[in-house]
Amino acid sequence: MGVIFYLLAALTLAGGLAAVLLKNTVHCALALTVAFAGLALLFLRLDAQFAGFAQILVYVGAVAILVVFAILLTRGSETPTEGVFSRSWFVGLVIAAAVFAALGAAIVESAPALPGETAAPSVTVLGIGDALVTRYVLPLEIVALLFTAAIIGAVIVAMREKERAK
Amino acid sequence: MSQWVDQIFVLFKNWLVGYLPAGWQGAAGVILCVIAIIAVYPTLFAIAVLLERKGLGRMQNRYGPNRVGPFGLLQPVADGIKALTKEDVVPLRADRVVHFLAPIVLVVAVFMLYAVLPMGRHMVLVNLDAGLLFFFAMGASTELAVFMAGWSSRNKYSLLGAMRAIAQMISYELVLLLSTVVIVMISGSLSLVTIVDAQNHYTGIFPHWYVFTPWGLAGFLVFVIASTAETNRSPFDLPEGESEIVAGYFTEYSGFKFALFFLGEYVEMLAIAGLGVTLFLGGWTAPLSVLTWVPSWLWFFAKIMAWICFFIWLRGTLPRLRQDQLMNFAWKFVLPFTLLNLLVAAIWRFMGGGWLRWVVCSTMVVAAYVGMGRIEMFKRRIGPRTYRYAEE
Numbered sequence: 001m002g003v004i005f006y007l008l009a010a011l012t013l014a015g016g017l018a019a020v021l022l023k024n025t026v027h028c029a030l031a032l033t034v035a036f037a038g039l040a041l042l043f044l045r046l047d048a049q050f051a052g053f054a055q056i057l058v059y060v061g062a063v064a065i066l067v068v069f070a071i072l073l074t075r076g077s078e079t080p081t082e083g084v085f086s087r088s089w090f091v092g093l094v095i096a097a098a099v100f101a102a103l104g105a106a107i108v109e110s111a112p113a114l115p116g117e118t119a120a121p122s123v124t125v126l127g128i129g130d131a132l133v134t135r136y137v138l139p140l141e142i143v144a145l146l147f148t149a150a151i152i153g154a155v156i157v158a159m160r161e162k163e164r165a166k
Numbered sequence: 167m168s169q170w171v172d173q174i175f176v177l178f179k180n181w182l183v184g185y186l187p188a189g190w191q192g193a194a195g196v197i198l199c200v201i202a203i204i205a206v207y208p209t210l211f212a213i214a215v216l217l218e219r220k221g222l223g224r225m226q227n228r229y230g231p232n233r234v235g236p237f238g239l240l241q242p243v244a245d246g247i248k249a250l251t252k253e254d255v256v257p258l259r260a261d262r263v264v265h266f267l268a269p270i271v272l273v274v275a276v277f278m279l280y281a282v283l284p285m286g287r288h289m290v291l292v293n294l295d296a297g298l299l300f301f302f303a304m305g306a307s308t309e310l311a312v313f314m315a316g317w318s319s320r321n322k323y324s325l326l327g328a329m330r331a332i333a334q335m336i337s338y339e340l341v342l343l344l345s346t347v348v349i350v351m352i353s354g355s356l357s358l359v360t361i362v363d364a365q366n367h368y369t370g371i372f373p374h375w376y377v378f379t380p381w382g383l384a385g386f387l388v389f390v391i392a393s394t395a396e397t398n399r400s401p402f403d404l405p406e407g408e409s410e411i412v413a414g415y416f417t418e419y420s421g422f423k424f425a426l427f428f429l430g431e432y433v434e435m436l437a438i439a440g441l442g443v444t445l446f447l448g449g450w451t452a453p454l455s456v457l458t459w460v461p462s463w464l465w466f467f468a469k470i471m472a473w474i475c476f477f478i479w480l481r482g483t484l485p486r487l488r489q490d491q492l493m494n495f496a497w498k499f500v501l502p503f504t505l506l507n508l509l510v511a512a513i514w515r516f517m518g519g520g521w522l523r524w525v526v527c528s529t530m531v532v533a534a535y536v537g538m539g540r541i542e543m544f545k546r547r548i549g550p551r552t553y554r555y556a557e558e
Binding site: 124 | 261264295296299300302303305310313314325332336339354355
């Protein structure tokens, strides 16, 4: 831990704050990517290689691209004239704080549930793969089913649009 | 003797690091390796560019560069000096910060790719447990740089080029990833060093490269197609098609920033060739067991350069695809073929030794290839050419 942890934490927080506070939507998306990358580096600091690289691959490689595509294809990337804060920002703040409190409380309470956990567990990619197809195979299949349904839904949406155009 | 030549760079590094106190040796070794990577690959980039200009020239029945130095060999030096001395023009309405950051992000992400590539026996910067995943994670980061360049330039051609590039890279990245999954299934590891070691066996004089198996050959072909598309090489060079959108996402870059994009593109090409060589062509292993006395790093770089020559040949031969052809090809032909290949690899894995698995797996791959081709041909109903948008 030490200095590197604080540097990475500062980077992640700065990215997150910039994503909220910047005016230009594309700048916000890019700042969000910085936050994603900082999070991935924090995972790597914890020796969680799989989680770290998957974070970069999925969030920096795919989700960030999806976000900028969505911005470009919809409202355009022009800076809004009437401020960047919506009127219900206070409600949003309360909800975010409540979610954070619930998650934080759950993590703090889970510590006594795992006694005897003195050293950091060494999780290899092989171990994760093994666990995914043996013990956690049902959740994996459910997620796969969900994604299949999402793809079919997306295709149906695209098909309808095509018919209307004719 | 051959042992010594094989390990010459490792020994040299250890000798240099040996002069430092024990506490610094680890960090100094890594820094030396990074310096070596940053020195070697731009040199290979210069060679590749010269080779490409000369080779394309020959294929198009002209000379190519032949003025600077003997046979035009110093052309890359002249190009470098030109790029350094040119004015750096930034459009007035461009987003200056993002415009400045885009080439840097690209070059950094591209050089990170080399961290996990084994370039010879014991010659790898870090032997990561999840090396392949690292490679793809870094490769995916380059897409963002492309978007940043295209968007920040405030130019229609740049934005169009960036959109094309990202759509193409996402489509083919999926194929690229899935085509390498068969390797992971058989070798049981994501570490590139382990994957090369698994191929370092010989039957008689022939090596156990993965390309010499039915699933490996199918995966290799798909990998070559996807890597061509991923690096925006012809025939998949729509993102920077000169005749349509000037230069695509880096239209508004000049001087050294343009050179950085050019460098990034070629260095990524070399890295993907290196990955393909590592996964399918045995990495640094010799192609015949009687040739194992040749240093391992020489084989690695020779294979990379051969791959680059193949790319150049391809560029001189094939015309550019259309956008819809590109997407149809990725999603309707290459992707189903790759998914089937996963099944073939699984069957291969569980049929054990013997010749029966060769017959079954080869039949499946060939039948799928021929069958899909026939169905596509049948559906196409080739007739007189029709124009949808142009007036007759």
